[in-house]
Amino acid sequence: MQRYSLVTLARNAFSNHEDWSPAWRKAEPQAAYDIVIVGGGGHGLATAYYLAREFGEKKVAVLEKGWLGGGNTGRNTTIVRSNYLQDESAALYDHAVQLWAGLSRELNYNVMYSPRGLLHLAHNEHDLREISRRGHANWLNGIDAEFLSPAEVQQWVPPIRIDGRYPVLGALLQRRGGTARHDAVAWGYARAADRLGVDIVENCEVTGIEVEGGRVKGLQTSRGRIGAGKVGLVTAGHSSVLAEMAGFRLPLASVPLQAMVSEPIKPVLDVVVMSGSVHVYVSQSDKGELVIGGGTDSHASYSQRGSYDMIEEMAGPLLEMFPAFSRLRMLRQWGGIVDVTADRSPIIGASPVAGLYLNCGWGTGGFKATPGSGHVFAATIARDEPHPMAAPFGLDRFRSGALVDEAAAAAVAH
Numbered sequence: 049m050q051r052y053s054l055v056t057l058a059r060n061a062f063s064n065h066e067d068w069s070p071a072w073r074k075a076e077p078q079a080a081y082d083i084v085i086v087g088g089g090g091h092g093l094a095t096a097y098y099l100a101r102e103f104g105e106k107k108v109a110v111l112e113k114g115w116l117g118g119g120n121t122g123r124n125t126t127i128v129r130s131n132y133l134q135d136e137s138a139a140l141y142d143h144a145v146q147l148w149a150g151l152s153r154e155l156n157y158n159v160m161y162s163p164r165g166l167l168h169l170a171h172n173e174h175d176l177r178e179i180s181r182r183g184h185a186n187w188l189n190g191i192d193a194e195f196l197s198p199a200e201v202q203q204w205v206p207p208i209r210i211d212g213r214y215p216v217l218g219a220l221l222q223r224r225g226g227t228a229r230h231d232a233v234a235w236g237y238a239r240a241a242d243r244l245g246v247d248i249v250e251n252c253e254v255t256g257i258e259v260e261g262g263r264v265k266g267l268q269t270s271r272g273r274i275g276a277g278k279v280g281l282v283t284a285g286h287s288s289v290l291a292e293m294a295g296f297r298l299p300l301a302s303v304p305l306q307a308m309v310s311e312p313i314k315p316v317l318d319v320v321v322m323s324g325s326v327h328v329y330v331s332q333s334d335k336g337e338l339v340i341g342g343g344t345d346s347h348a349s350y351s352q353r354g355s356y357d358m359i360e361e362m363a364g365p366l367l368e369m370f371p372a373f374s375r376l377r378m379l380r381q382w383g384g385i386v387d388v389t390a391d392r393s394p395i396i397g398a399s400p401v402a403g404l405y406l407n408c409g410w411g412t413g414g415f416k417a418t419p420g421s422g423h424v425f426a427a428t429i430a431r432d433e434p435h436p437m438a439a440p441f442g443l444d445r446f447r448s449g450a451l452v453d454e455a456a457a458a459a460v461a462h
């Protein structure tokens with residue numbers, strides 16, 4: 049496996065870039081593994097990487113029914129931040145942000161983490177109180193938060209209209225918030241995990257989960273039976289489908305979340321702008337496209353397509369705030385299936401089946417957590433006990449009532 053560097057780049061330039069080795073092997077599934085991760089999105093691949101790197105696990109496989117990152121990892125709007133309200137969430141998401149900071153170097157793969165700053169706008173008295181409460185909670189947790197006046201917002205975001213139909217009364221800024229490159233995160237983890245001996249098996253759909261005496265024994269897949277000592281389910285919007293195969297139900301709903309991008313334009317926006325109360329957020333990708341997202345569809349579905357009503361839902365409020373964007377043409381629109389829990393927090397930990405672990409319920413905001421999620425989930429699987437940061441996010445909280453309620457602090461009011 050070639051190490052990516054200036055020297056390798058130069059050497060390959062002399063051979064017309066025809067000699068690059070594949071980033072990861074096309075592994076054939078073996079008869080059995082110590083640990084099988086189902087789902088080759090960012091979270092599943094990160095879990096496999098940390099299992100091999102930090103916990104020395106030697107026989108690990110990732111099974112992906114399609115192509116790596118073809119789920120929500122490759123469909124999301126790539127916002128990274130950690131300014132959550134509750135202590136438990138702040139710890140988990142900030143763990144991820146700290147890992148993002150060194151990830152390109154660690155993986156020897158440019159994940160294009162760009163801490164360009166992220167603004168949550170306040171348009172009314174309620175919003176001002178919400179950002180004030182959350183910003184102060186962030187300070188108590190050692191997370192960077194700054195309050196901006198309307199004039200400062202205008203300086204940060206020149207094209208925004210602060211005195212329009214949705215007046216801007218202030219904003220909460222997290223400077224370490226920003227974006228990363230979605231595909232690169234999946235590919236970077238895949239390449240690094242493969243290097244450590246993890247088998248990454250694409251086009252391998254799990255169709256059944258074998259449970260004997262309350263313990264997981266193996267998986268039926270479209271490429272034959274695979275024995276497994278432990279299994280991690282990391283299948284986002286399809287988690288309830290997999291749970292049903294193992295004989296239990298999960299407290300989550302699978303709903304589409306849509307996004308769209310404009311044609312590429314010259315740089316106009318070098319921060320991420322989010323507005324909870326008008327239900328839209330926007331950033332500009334390194335290619336120049338405006339990346340625009342909004343709220344979830346109002347019905348449960350497994351459709352990954354865009355719909356006309358959501359174009360209007362996103363474009364309407366966006367243009368009230370950014371009238372200059374009205375001449376832009378939209379390039380693409382799509383959907384992903386997000387797995388939403390009642391408290392809008394993830395589920396990380398044991399399942400009712402021994403040896404079967406869950407990492408799901410990230411809903412509309414799991415991309416930002418990818419490195420932290422993989423790290424604490426790997427520890428949980430390897431040690432057979434919850435990592436301290438994962439402990440509050442166990443399935444039992446839906447029985448005990450100890451929810452980690454983040455609904456009010458979601459980026460947009462999902």
Ligand SMILES: Cc1cc2nc3c(=O)[nH]c(=O)nc-3n(C[C@H](O)[C@H](O)[C@H](O)COP(=O)(O)OP(=O)(O)OC[C@H]3O[C@@H](n4cnc5c(N)ncnc54)[C@H](O)[C@@H]3O)c2cc1C
Pocket residue numbers: 086087088089090091092111112113114115116117118119120121122123124125126127128252253254255282283284285286290305306307341382383384385386410411412413414415416417
């Ligand atoms: C439009 C949109 C915008 C979003 N914006 C943001 C954002 O800005 N910031 C943020 O933090 N989060 C965002 N999210 C949420 C984020 O994308 C997800 O929380 C995160 O990517 C989940 O990663 P994952 O690896 O768990 O899931 P996925 O990437 O979905 O991976 C799960 C994988 O499991 C595979 N799979 C499913 N069933 C099976 C099976 N039976 N056998 C084998 N494999 C199977 C799927 O093919 C898939 O590849 C957004 C989501 C969407 C849809």
